[in-house]
Amino acid sequence: MDLGIAGKRALVCAGSKGLGRGCAEALAAAGVDLVLNARGAEALSQTAESIRKAHGVTVTEVAADVTTPDGQAAVLAAAGGVDILVTNAGGPPPGMWHDWSRDDFIRALDANMLTPIAFMTALLPTMMDNGWGRVVNITSQSVKAPIPQLGLSNSARAGLTGFVAGTARQVAGKGVTINNLLPGIHATDRAQALDGPVAEKEGISIEEARARRSATIPAGRYGTAEEFGATCAFLCSMHAGFIVGQNIVLDGGALNATI
Numbered sequence: 001m002d003l004g005i006a007g008k009r010a011l012v013c014a015g016s017k018g019l020g021r022g023c024a025e026a027l028a029a030a031g032v033d034l035v036l037n038a039r040g041a042e043a044l045s046q047t048a049e050s051i052r053k054a055h056g057v058t059v060t061e062v063a064a065d066v067t068t069p070d071g072q073a074a075v076l077a078a079a080g081g082v083d084i085l086v087t088n089a090g091g092p093p094p095g096m097w098h099d100w101s102r103d104d105f106i107r108a109l110d111a112n113m114l115t116p117i118a119f120m121t122a123l124l125p126t127m128m129d130n131g132w133g134r135v136v137n138i139t140s141q142s143v144k145a146p147i148p149q150l151g152l153s154n155s156a157r158a159g160l161t162g163f164v165a166g167t168a169r170q171v172a173g174k175g176v177t178i179n180n181l182l183p184g185i186h187a188t189d190r191a192q193a194l195d196g197p198v199a200e201k202e203g204i205s206i207e208e209a210r211a212r213r214s215a216t217i218p219a220g221r222y223g224t225a226e227e228f229g230a231t232c233a234f235l236c237s238m239h240a241g242f243i244v245g246q247n248i249v250l251d252g253g254a255l256n257a258t259i
Contacts (some may be wrong), residue, residue, distance in 0.1 A: 004238030006031025010084035011075065012201045013119070017088055019138055020088040022225030026086065033080045035060045046127055052141040058138070062239035077168035081126035084236045086190060087116035088138040091190060092152035094197065094252040100152060112139075112156035124171055126188055133176035134236040137164060141184040141251045161247060168245030177244050179235050184251025187193035219252030 010027050014020040016038035024034055037049075038044040041063035048059040062078045064071035067089070082219045086204040116137050127133025139157040141147075146154040161180060168178040185191050192206070199209040214221055226251055234240060235248075249255055 001238070001239075002029040003233060005084070005236060007033070008150060009035065009080075010086060010236070011035045011037070011079040011082045011119070011123070012086040012088070012092065013037045013075070013115075014039075014088040015086070016040060016047040018190065018227055019183060019186060019228050020086070020120070021047055022227075022229030023086050023088070023136070023138070023232040024051060024229070025084075025226070026229035027236060028057045028059070030233055030237070031055075031057065032084065032236075033058040033069045033074070033188075034129060035062060035082060037062050037064060037066060037075050039060045039065050039235070046207050056190045061111050066119075067107075072115065072122075076119070076122050080125065081130070082123060083106045083127065083130070083132065084136075085119055085123050086136050086138070086196065086232060086236075087119055088227070089115060091140065091150065092156070094128045094149040094194065095151070096149065097151055098253060104152060105155065108152035108156040109159065113159040113163070114155060117162055120167065124167075124176060128171055128174035131175040133171075133174075134240070135176070135178040136235050137162075137180045138232075139182050139247070140250055141206075141255055143180070143182055143247060144249060144257065145180045165245055173206040175241070177227075177241060179243055179245065180247045181228070181235070182247055182249045182251070183228060184223065184254045185217065186228060186250075187224060191222060194219045217252040217254045221252065223250060 004212045010032045012024040015024040015036045044061050044063050048061045052059050064074045089111045112217050142154050143157050164178050195209040199206045
């Protein structure tokens with residue numbers, strides 16, 4: 001399928017690894033030029049060069065921590081008036097309700113709520129003026145089914161979801177769509193970070209921890225960054241202009257819900 005977005009420009013945050021890279025790869029395969037951000041300059045450079053060679057698109061690298069004002073300014077300066085925004089940030093550390101201080105919540109809000117809102121606030125006006133734009137926020141399955149040990153993530157991402165619910169309806173008439181992708185467990189560094197403590201606590205191997213978690217997923221496996229990226233690219237396509245303010249779960253059926 002021709003996604004109809006060749007020649008567009010996209011800003012992809014946290015795009016050097018995992019789900020962010022999956023989205024960047026899929027957009028590049030559709031002919032989209034990228035402004036690619038990540039904190040680690042080395043991994044970012046390697047990913048950018050790989051994408052250039054594979055897809056022949058322009059990739060501008062911005063190594064910066066987007067949870068800081070300086071990082072946001074650097075990324076926005078490079079992005080200019082992009083057509084597509086993909087927000088993404090690693091989730092806060094797991095724990096229990098009694099583990100977290102106010103500072104922990106502030107860090108989670110900065111990374112997983114306030115930073116995406118800052119980028120939307122900066123970039124939506126130009127998209128609206130142009131009469132076309134796409135925003136995809138990578139959030140979490142926990143927005144629909146909170147995970148007890150991920151309380152920081154539950155809280156911050158739920159706040160972002162509420163912001164998007166109202167904002168998406170205000171900008172849709174200008175040809176701009178905002179939607180959220182809610183991943184379950186995918187084969188990324190985040191899964192490793194979650195499986196590691198389980199393996200240690202239970203006295204089992206990482207492989208066994210992964211097998212146990214996979215058994216709870218109807219699809220019987222972890223998701224891949226490639227299939228996640230393909231869904232992101234479709235939401236950014238010319239075919240997705242009537243999808244507005246949705247929370248799309250990609251979790252292999254793990255969330256047992258009718259709606």
